[in-house]
Amino acid sequence: MMWIRSVLVLFTSLALAQETRPPVISPEVQPDRRVTFRLSAPSASKVTVTGEFARGSQDMQKDAAGVWSITVGPLEPEIYHYNFGVDGLRIIDPGNARVKTGSTPSTLASILEVPAPSASFYDGQPVPHGDVRLHWYPSKTTGSLRRLAVYTPPGYDQGASTRYPVLYLLHGANADDMAWTNLGRANLILDNLLAAHKSKPFIVVMPFGYGVPPGETNNTQMFGKDLIDDVIPFIQSRYRAYSDREHRALVGLSMGGGQALTIGLERLDLFSYVGGFSSGLRPADFAQTFANVVKKPDEVNAKLKLLWVGCGREDGAFAASQKFSEFLKANNVKHTFRETSGAHTWMVWRRYLNEVAPQLF
Amino acid sequence: MMWIRSVLVLFTSLALAQETRPPVISPEVQPDRRVTFRLSAPSASKVTVTGEFARGSQDMQKDAAGVWSITVGPLEPEIYHYNFGVDGLRIIDPGNARVKTGSTPSTLASILEVPAPSASFYDGQPVPHGDVRLHWYPSKTTGSLRRLAVYTPPGYDQGASTRYPVLYLLHGANADDMAWTNLGRANLILDNLLAAHKSKPFIVVMPFGYGVPPGETNNTQMFGKDLIDDVIPFIQSRYRAYSDREHRALVGLSMGGGQALTIGLERLDLFSYVGGFSSGLRPADFAQTFANVVKKPDEVNAKLKLLWVGCGREDGAFAASQKFSEFLKANNVKHTFRETSGAHTWMVWRRYLNEVAPQLF
Numbered sequence: 001m002m003w004i005r006s007v008l009v010l011f012t013s014l015a016l017a018q019e020t021r022p023p024v025i026s027p028e029v030q031p032d033r034r035v036t037f038r039l040s041a042p043s044a045s046k047v048t049v050t051g052e053f054a055r056g057s058q059d060m061q062k063d064a065a066g067v068w069s070i071t072v073g074p075l076e077p078e079i080y081h082y083n084f085g086v087d088g089l090r091i092i093d094p095g096n097a098r099v100k101t102g103s104t105p106s107t108l109a110s111i112l113e114v115p116a117p118s119a120s121f122y123d124g125q126p127v128p129h130g131d132v133r134l135h136w137y138p139s140k141t142t143g144s145l146r147r148l149a150v151y152t153p154p155g156y157d158q159g160a161s162t163r164y165p166v167l168y169l170l171h172g173a174n175a176d177d178m179a180w181t182n183l184g185r186a187n188l189i190l191d192n193l194l195a196a197h198k199s200k201p202f203i204v205v206m207p208f209g210y211g212v213p214p215g216e217t218n219n220t221q222m223f224g225k226d227l228i229d230d231v232i233p234f235i236q237s238r239y240r241a242y243s244d245r246e247h248r249a250l251v252g253l254s255m256g257g258g259q260a261l262t263i264g265l266e267r268l269d270l271f272s273y274v275g276g277f278s279s280g281l282r283p284a285d286f287a288q289t290f291a292n293v294v295k296k297p298d299e300v301n302a303k304l305k306l307l308w309v310g311c312g313r314e315d316g317a318f319a320a321s322q323k324f325s326e327f328l329k330a331n332n333v334k335h336t337f338r339e340t341s342g343a344h345t346w347m348v349w350r351r352y353l354n355e356v357a358p359q360l361f
Numbered sequence: 362m363m364w365i366r367s368v369l370v371l372f373t374s375l376a377l378a379q380e381t382r383p384p385v386i387s388p389e390v391q392p393d394r395r396v397t398f399r400l401s402a403p404s405a406s407k408v409t410v411t412g413e414f415a416r417g418s419q420d421m422q423k424d425a426a427g428v429w430s431i432t433v434g435p436l437e438p439e440i441y442h443y444n445f446g447v448d449g450l451r452i453i454d455p456g457n458a459r460v461k462t463g464s465t466p467s468t469l470a471s472i473l474e475v476p477a478p479s480a481s482f483y484d485g486q487p488v489p490h491g492d493v494r495l496h497w498y499p500s501k502t503t504g505s506l507r508r509l510a511v512y513t514p515p516g517y518d519q520g521a522s523t524r525y526p527v528l529y530l531l532h533g534a535n536a537d538d539m540a541w542t543n544l545g546r547a548n549l550i551l552d553n554l555l556a557a558h559k560s561k562p563f564i565v566v567m568p569f570g571y572g573v574p575p576g577e578t579n580n581t582q583m584f585g586k587d588l589i590d591d592v593i594p595f596i597q598s599r600y601r602a603y604s605d606r607e608h609r610a611l612v613g614l615s616m617g618g619g620q621a622l623t624i625g626l627e628r629l630d631l632f633s634y635v636g637g638f639s640s641g642l643r644p645a646d647f648a649q650t651f652a653n654v655v656k657k658p659d660e661v662n663a664k665l666k667l668l669w670v671g672c673g674r675e676d677g678a679f680a681a682s683q684k685f686s687e688f689l690k691a692n693n694v695k696h697t698f699r700e701t702s703g704a705h706t707w708m709v710w711r712r713y714l715n716e717v718a719p720q721l722f
Contacts, residue, residue, distance in 0.1 A: 043448035087404035124506040129497040136490040
């Protein structure tokens, strides 16, 4: 403690003194939806911006004060992610407080929100709001304390005897249990659907999708074990959740889409709605992974109330989803294949949740 | 939508292609608690690291591959924040997924955790765990939808008739409603205290401390109005919380310490425990801000069960806290003035919460 004390003398004032240049405003969204990005970096030779609002990276221009800037757009109202490149170093915008975080550093990006003239389906609106509850639960599967997030619909605490269906909603690679809330706006999307009487009230469970450290193999199996042996029992013990398969759905995006399709179709004793958004799938593995599904398509078709496979045409994962749909079709497994515009982005996944939620339960 | 579609073609593959250099590992915590930071920036002329583990910034050294690095320590087991400086540009560590975020960009930093040989008081341990619930509530005061976080102690959902005291716990400038959870580990600290029978079970409400945009004036007044007219009624309507002053505490850090002392001592009809950690206070304002307190110290002393003022000696805010203690003493207001080691950091505030929580209720 003595050591810490001695080195921390006046850290506050040192931290303030470190900021020697005046802060710049970035990003600045103008009324016409053009957006200006700025970065103060007088010593840099090349500064670029790369974001979901444009293809590739774009060079920024330096002014006499060493502030680099670029104005893009007008942009469609949306929530975009972007990064700066400073002489090849990929960074977030140091002028922007809103950061996309996750479980690995490759996911770090800044968040740009271009508001729509009227509220979007993912915006907080003056309607009743559900809650998001964070739980720290001991996982027998991983031998560690893990966190999961749970959305409860408006009125959950008031209806002491009401039971609810449960959607298990999985995130993608490099993300975490808060991604569907912070980036996917799942809670606000469902609040808005409920207020418009477009979907039924249900609980949404958003677990952490890694059962082994990111990048290691065997994750779908280990995560599936955590989901089934740890997460579902925890939810059944803590929430007024129906416990039958008719009231349980499993949906995920990207890595989580692959998990949802793999685990969900294998465990039709537990789930009756299954969906994959921009799913992480390997066509070479279809025959083995889904062997039990194609063995008895009539039973699968009878049990599944919804099998939803969606992907954007500009997504690198599109071909795999398309091939999965063809594989299902060739094996007489009923499903919805939803081909849309869009790439491998949260813009697409927010819209998919908004489209799929009304089809559940 | 057509426009978005056209520009997003194969964004995924573009994003991957952007990472041209192999990733470096940073920070790397060695078994002897020395820590190596690394940054790949071949074009940079000067790279530094500035963190709560050392005074001032330290130069990093470049190797032949353009990777800058420095090894520091051994460090005391703690959770530290740090930034890199790249030719004067202050950035977070792009190799570290753990980011300190908040309501303004000045707070952005990377998080370094040096684990202790046995669990620290703020570590998740195999004990019963409370939950953290996020609520979106409409604030009449600000005319907007705001978010707040609520810690419920283990067993809250099981004890359907138990009522709980409430601690309102305020964050500092540039932070947000998740800071006491993400950075302060309030939930894990209280879980551990409860498991050790060192504190009573109580609810903790962590609101968003800005009533006006950061940096504008009048914030304490506007935040106080939101707290009293919006947050407290919301909590009373949603939680099994005692509604009398004997079961309510108001504690905050830095800006929130100033808010807690200002609002709490003015509203002894609502609060009976008041505390400020490293409080943002202006000695020139004491006589005016606390006029009602010094007018009738006997009544204040009779009502207050705890008035706790703490600050680290290496904190730029130390003199103000010390003067506040002298001001209280001169006016015969009973209080605890806790002078400790430490600066204006979460290391201090975690310890203060761990020390104050057992004194509540």
